[in-house]
Amino acid sequence: MSASAQLAKMAIEKGHGETSHIVWMKMGGLKDWELKPNILEGDWTFVTKNSVDFQGPNTSPAPRDNIPKRCSSR
Numbered sequence: 001m002s003a004s005a006q007l008a009k010m011a012i013e014k015g016h017g018e019t020s021h022i023v024w025m026k027m028g029g030l031k032d033w034e035l036k037p038n039i040l041e042g043d044w045t046f047v048t049k050n051s052v053d054f055q056g057p058n059t060s061p062a063p064r065d066n067i068p069k070r071c072s073s074r
Helices: 003-013 032-041
Strands: none
Touching: none
16 A cells, blocks of 8 residues: 555544545546646645646746645545
8 A cells, every 4th residue: 555545544544534545536647737626626635745746847837826726625
């Protein structure tokens, strides 16, 4: 089990039953930015270490509207 899946499992065990993992939702393999519509539509809190997918590299940063404006738990 990946470290991120273990983190999701720990959240469930701590009482956050609404927690899921992108692989469990059959969206594994998508880029973080490709997940954005689902994140916003589902009002998910999104945890990633791949901020470059949203922000772009330092040499060519993404527009500010590419970064999620709000994050809240479901």
